[in-house]
Amino acid sequence: MSPAPRLPPAARAIVAGDRRALARAITAVENDDPAARPIVRALYPRTGKIPVIGLTGPLGVGKSSLLSLLIGRLRTAGRSVGAIAVDPSSPFSGGSVLGDRIRLERRADDDGVYFRSMASRGEAGGIAAATREVARLLEAAGFDLVFVETVGSGQVDVAIREVATTSVVVLVPHLGDDVQTLKAGLFEIADIFDVNKSDLPGADRAARDLSELASLGRSADGWTSRIVRTSTTAPMGLDELWEAIEAHERFLDESGGRVAGERRRLAREIADRVREHVGRDVTVRLDRDRELRSLLDRVVARRTDPISAADRLYRQRYRAR
Amino acid sequence: MARRTKPGPIRVLIAKPGLDGHDRGAKVVARALRDAGMEVIYAGLRQTPEEVVRAAVEEDVDLIGLSILSGAHMALFPRILALLKQEKARRIPVFAGGIIPDEDARRLQKAGVQAIFGPGTSLEEIVATARRLARGTA
Ligand code: B12
Numbered sequence A: 001m002s003p004a005p006r007l008p009p010a011a012r013a014i015v016a017g018d019r020r021a022l023a024r025a026i027t028a029v030e031n032d033d034p035a036a037r038p039i040v041r042a043l044y045p046r047t048g049k050i051p052v053i054g055l056t057g058p059l060g061v062g063k064s065s066l067l068s069l070l071i072g073r074l075r076t077a078g079r080s081v082g083a084i085a086v087d088p089s090s091p092f093s094g095g096s097v098l099g100d101r102i103r104l105e106r107r108a109d110d111d112g113v114y115f116r117s118m119a120s121r122g123e124a125g126g127i128a129a130a131t132r133e134v135a136r137l138l139e140a141a142g143f144d145l146v147f148v149e150t151v152g153s154g155q156v157d158v159a160i161r162e163v164a165t166t167s168v169v170v171l172v173p174h175l176g177d178d179v180q181t182l183k184a185g186l187f188e189i190a191d192i193f194d195v196n197k198s199d200l201p202g203a204d205r206a207a208r209d210l211s212e213l214a215s216l217g218r219s220a221d222g223w224t225s226r227i228v229r230t231s232t233t234a235p236m237g238l239d240e241l242w243e244a245i246e247a248h249e250r251f252l253d254e255s256g257g258r259v260a261g262e263r264r265r266l267a268r269e270i271a272d273r274v275r276e277h278v279g280r281d282v283t284v285r286l287d288r289d290r291e292l293r294s295l296l297d298r299v300v301a302r303r304t305d306p307i308s309a310a311d312r313l314y315r316q317r318y319r320a321r
Numbered sequence B: 001m002a003r004r005t006k007p008g009p010i011r012v013l014i015a016k017p018g019l020d021g022h023d024r025g026a027k028v029v030a031r032a033l034r035d036a037g038m039e040v041i042y043a044g045l046r047q048t049p050e051e052v053v054r055a056a057v058e059e060d061v062d063l064i065g066l067s068i069l070s071g072a073h074m075a076l077f078p079r080i081l082a083l084l085k086q087e088k089a090r091r092i093p094v095f096a097g098g099i100i101p102d103e104d105a106r107r108l109q110k111a112g113v114q115a116i117f118g119p120g121t122s123l124e125e126i127v128a129t130a131r132r133l134a135r136g137t138a
């Protein structure tokens, strides 16, 4: 695609493959910098077509290691790859140590890979508020596909569904028993289960348990979760994992799931943004607006309850007339 | 696009170039910067100068911190500075720490390393310097 002349300069630079322009735009998007708006707006029409592959699962299961090997594999096949790896921000300092890059092995001069670490910045659910926008910037910059590695805090990060076209839930053999506790929500998000560290004992058992659970099926879209086994230390199963990812991507095209999924994600994204605006607005008004302050006073005094107050506030201020 | 019209957290790359397994110092510094509210990209051990510079550009960092206790700083640091220049990323400041003799430290600072800290430096001093360098008020 040739850079269209009407794009703003920064957007044009990104499309032309300027990595520093891309890097700065990602920062601006992360910071919700108004300077990012025209770039994002101009590039949006070029997005929404590539696979976005989510890697989620608890801390330490090998997501970053898998990501590195998958990147290598795709590079060998001549496909360019963008990657976003999200780590938690400290709730106390707001700071973060982003360590997923440690596992990355690639040629430093390879322009076919772009790897970006991202802090969650207080967002629950395993991705950051800006992850979707950053994935789109990577697409606009011309990468053939994008990986997103989630935070991986304890449970499974359900928010990956809001960005990924294919979600891989990575587990390890000795997590076998925990599968039961993870079950809620797990099968809704896992297009693929990967039992990584299959060089360790118990992998067969874990894969069997998962198969049993998966056979109960996920009927909504007609796809049954696939189960694969991998090891990154004694490399095995990478082909099967990639195979499964491609199979799901094909399924999306054949079933119409790609379009439906994108529609669902975008609806959610718009709703999220509106919720954020309204939430901020209400917080400010409950402090500054005289009428709303007295509403809050009444809730504090137990003369009305929060649910009724919220209903009333919403009806009066936001509901379409 | 103007840089940092709305500043977010300071982003710092902490890397250990060369064949050097001493990573305590790098980790201690990374944690201190995190606790000061910065986003620290910890690139880990055995980074080539090319990898360090590539990471700094992709991660759009405000500062690069190099930790080295192997004695190879006179070969590695100038190479990193040269690559930054080549990548038109010379404005990203570089600071460093580890086992670096005073004489070498003087020469490296002349070559463009902004600050160098040896064993026993207080983390407060390192954090304050990081903040000053990253915000471009050096
Ligand atoms: C612990 C240690 C080890 C441990 C390392 C464990 C680990 N995972 O880190 C082990 C036992 C593995 C080890 C091995 C070796 N070590 Co050793 N090791 C040390 C020792 C005793 C302490 C280093 C340490 O952890 N200090 C604590 C941390 C917190 O301090 P620091 O790293 O200096 O960091 C501070 C500052 O320097 C600064 N800083 C550091 N990095 C950065 C980065 C930035 C950006 C900034 C701003 C500041 C900053 O801030 C920190 C806080 O003040 C030193 C001697 C010494 N007193 O320094 C020798 C020393 C570094 N080791 C040495 C050597 C030679 C080795 C070996 C080659 C073999 C040997 N003779 O033991 C191997 C090589 C290992 C390898 N693969 O590279 C020599 C290096 C000589 C040189 N460079 O000229 C030293 C100096 C000992 C000596 N006097 O000979 N070592």
Ligand SMILES: Nc1nc2c(ncn2[C@@H]2O[C@H](COP(=O)(O)OP(=O)(O)O)[C@@H](O)[C@H]2O)c(=O)[nH]1
Pocket: A058, A059, A060, A061, A062, A063, A064, A065, A066, A100, A103, A152, A196, A197, A198, A199, A200, A230, A231, A232, A233, A234
């Ligand atoms: N035995 C074994 N260890 C692995 C495997 N994959 C990753 N690891 C190790 O698990 C640890 C965590 O890996 P990492 O990729 O950082 O996990 P993440 O937190 O899910 O991103 C590291 O020490 C890896 O070396 C594997 O297939 N087998």
Ligand SMILES: [Mg+2]
Pocket: A063, A064, A065, A099, A100, A149
């Ligand atoms: Mg990881």
